[in-house]
Amino acid sequence: MDYSLLFDKIYIRNVELKNRIVFPPISTNFANPDGSLSERFIAHYERRAKGGAGLIIVENSCIDWPEGKKGAFQPRIDTEKMIAGWKELTERVHKYDAKISVELTHPGYEGKDINDLTDEEISFLISKYVEAALIAKNSGFDMVEIQGAHGLLVNKFLSPLTNKREDIWGKRLRFAIEIRMGIFERCGEDFPVTIRLAVDDFKEGGIDLREGKLIAEELVAKGYDMIQADVGLGPKELRLEPISYKEGWRSYLAKEILPQKVPVAAVGMIRSPETAVKILSEGADIVVLGRTLIADPDWPEKVRRNAIKSIRKCIGCSECIKARHDEDVPIRCGVNPNVGNEEELKPVTEPKKVVIVGCGPAGLEAATIAAKKGHNVVVFCKDFGGQLEMASVPPGKDKLKWLSDYFSDEIKGYKNIKIVQTEATKESVLNEKPDYLILASGVKPIVPFKTDGKRILSYQDILGKKLEIRDKRVVIGGGGLIGCETAELLSLNNRVMIIEMLDDVASGMETISRNHLLNRLAKNGVIIHKRKKILELNEREVIIENLDSGEKEKIGYDIFVSAFGNKPYIPFETDGFDCDIKIIGDALEVRKIVNAVKDGYEAAKAID
Ligand SMILES: Cc1cc2nc3c(=O)[nH]c(=O)nc-3n(C[C@H](O)[C@H](O)[C@H](O)COP(=O)(O)O)c2cc1C
Ligand code: SF4
Structure with missing residues (x-):
């Protein structure tokens, strides 16, 4: 396949990118608790630049410390004290002929609705975006990105669901436009500003794609220099997709807001170079590769060398999301052990x-x-x-x-x-x-009940030997991840029940993926018994005990599947x-x- 489309140059205002590959903001939790940059933080971005991305957008950075802080280890870009650290980062990224931007983010004030903000508070907030942009410019950044999606502050002003103001700020684009005007004034005409834009809120009554396109046009007319076609206030799983989402499923958002007078970027689940090229050939100007470049920072270089098979693709295990969002600790990657630990291994002199x-x-x-x-x-x-x-x-x-x-x-x-x-x-x-x-x-x-290959099985018979089972009453013993996923598979053609001793099923999974799985089980009619112990399995029935009430119950089955985990x-x-x-x-x-x-x-x- 011809991947050359990915390597065409492109301009964002006056800034030339060497290719169409952009690394988006991904919070790492690698910064220090005081918002300064650690070596680990800098090395992480430097490595992605070394791997060949044309533009690196640094993770959501705090413009209003501490009121606008988000996460335990967020970098801050609200004070000149941080310029030295940021300068080191921009210089190290520039060594690789990559451009660098930073996402300026405000989540809004805790417990304060945007409709209750005073004029002074709104002007103050705008000034914080503008000051942060100036600090970024003075730190060597090539541009900045405004976070206008994911239900954060700018998105809240843009969306009819959240902006119910009746004053001038009720003109929903005004907040974003004032930010752009302020940055023009302080940083000059030749300092680009891009926006990660909620072109669809994915929520009844919110921004829809038709309005998203109009918003994009208006923001471009007012000076925004690139639109990342992203999602808004709706369900989190649409922006931090679990494994089952189709590759590139939301690139249509970029396509639908075309044409624009500035580059339009597609984002979300773009994993293989084939998908990336297809998205560009359908009209998007830029592809944004997040987890793809967490899993393999060398993706751009490998594609350029046509070493496609050597790409270590993101498998969607959601470990990075679990670390960042469930645990608020430094991110880790299921397939790339060097995330947060960008070291080069030395060859040995005496092979063993x-x-x-x-x-x-x-x-x-x-x-x-x-x-x-x-x-x-x-x-x-x-x-x-x-x-x-x-x-x-x-x-x-x-x-x-x-x-x-x-x-x-x-x-x-x-x-x-x-x-x-x-x-x-x-x-x-x-x-x-x-x-x-x-x-x-x-x-x-772990198989406590002797299997017979017919009626009493283990999960390995289903997932490994792929035994075909249809129109049966299936009882699955054990509601860990394996039990739940086996249940999902079997529920496509059978009536399925899970018996779990613990308080919950699929515990330990990342929250968004877990909810996604549990919703699918519910949709497929899977019945889940929690805090129930299997006392006995006879030829026709499973006898279970309620761990709270001590009550016993008999459940008839055609097929019993052990999914009690592994040792x-x-x-x-x-x-x-x-x-x-x-x-x-x-x-x-x-x-x-x-x-x-x-x-x-x-x-x-x-x-x-
Ligand atoms: C661990 C993690 C942290 C993220 N942090 C941010 C962030 O700081 N700001 C932001 O706008 N998006 C953030 N995102 C969303 C990504 O930028 C990207 O839009 C999303 O992961 C979908 O793209 P992908 O499938 O290429 O990863 C984060 C995503 C992940 C997985
Ligand atoms: S942790 Fe999992 S989901 Fe995140 S980048 Fe790595 S492989 Fe992808």
Whole structure:
């Protein structure tokens, strides 16, 4: 495929971008608690510039400290005291011929509706955007971006749902226009200002796409220099999409507001270069790649070199969102262990023999990192990808396969990796005479009721062996993530019930994705029993006990599926090995992909 459209130059006002690839604001929580920039923060953006993005837009930055603060580690751009730190960032990004912008954000005052703001307060707020833009300009930024979407302050002024004012500020565009005018005045005609614009609120009575287009035209007429066609006040899952959303699903927002006299950017779930090029060929001027460049900052460079298969695509695991929004801690990435830790690995001078048992994400990450450092690697690999294969079977989870596809290609690039396609035995591993042994052998399912392959099954029969089940009453024992996803799959053709002992199902998942999953289960008619214990399973009934009332109940079933989770699995005793041994991933403790990949990385990194 021809990807050259991505690499055409483009101007935002007077500023030339070397390509059409923009990294959007993604809050990292890498700044210091006092709003100053840490080395980790700067290195994160520098790395994305090094990877080839044409424009980097730094995450939402505080223009009105502390009243307008959002999150525990938000950077501040409201005071000249911060200029030195910002300057270092802009200089380091500029080294790579990338341009840099910063998102100026205000969430509005806590507990104060915009309709209750006084004239003075509104003028003050506008002045804060303008001052922040000047600080940005003096720090070496090429432009600034106004956050006018996601239900934040500017969006609230723009939307008929939230702006009910009857004074001049009831002219809903006025707030955004005054900000632009103020920046013209203080920063000059040649300092561009872009806007992340809610062109559709996705909420009854809010901005719709027809009005969104008119708003965009008016804001452009008043001097805005690029429109990022984004979403407004509506459900969070439309702006922080869970895994099942289709690639590029909301690029139509950019298309529908065309033509404009300035560049229009499409954003949201753009993962593969094919999708990105298609969006450009349909009229958008720029593609915005957020999580895509978190997962692989080298995406632009890899596409330019046509090394498409080597791209480590974002799989939509939502770990970054969980860290930022659920936990308010520094972000992490399910597939990229270097997020927040942008280090270069040094090649070793004396290669060692590293033997790895298992080829799920932990084993494969360990193998590629050890090989990258120059070690000789042997991987005992019976089922390539480990649990990724089964995890990608439930509806909407197919993107998980992208990770095993990536590893499969990556491994081919290393001549110093030997794959042994059999189950590891103690003898076969000893025969390899390892200097280091890494056990990444994964899990075995917990199956308290003996399976018979017909009526009493384990989740592996459904997701692994893909047994076809139709028009049955299915009871699933266990409402963890696996139980819920197995339930979703089976609920497409059956009547399904989940029995869970704990207070809740699918706990531990990121909130938006979890709600999305639970809504789909409800829509498919899945009945969920919480705080109920399975006492007995006989040929026709499951007998359960209510943990609160002690009441017992009999539930008839046609098919029973065990989804009680997994336990670590190590295939042999480790005595008799005369080498360092490290247990990683689920073989150490049953956790998630993010932990498996991180364990694999750290284990291989430590071998010198
Ligand atoms: C962890 C995380 C933090 C984000 N922080 C911001 C932010 O600070 N400001 C903003 O406008 N959007 C933020 N976003 C939204 C992204 O900029 C982007 O619009 C969204 O992730 C969809 O694009 P993508 O699928 O390419 O990631 C954030 C997204 C994620 C995943
Ligand atoms: S954490 Fe998951 S969703 Fe976020 S960028 Fe990484 S792979 Fe994508």
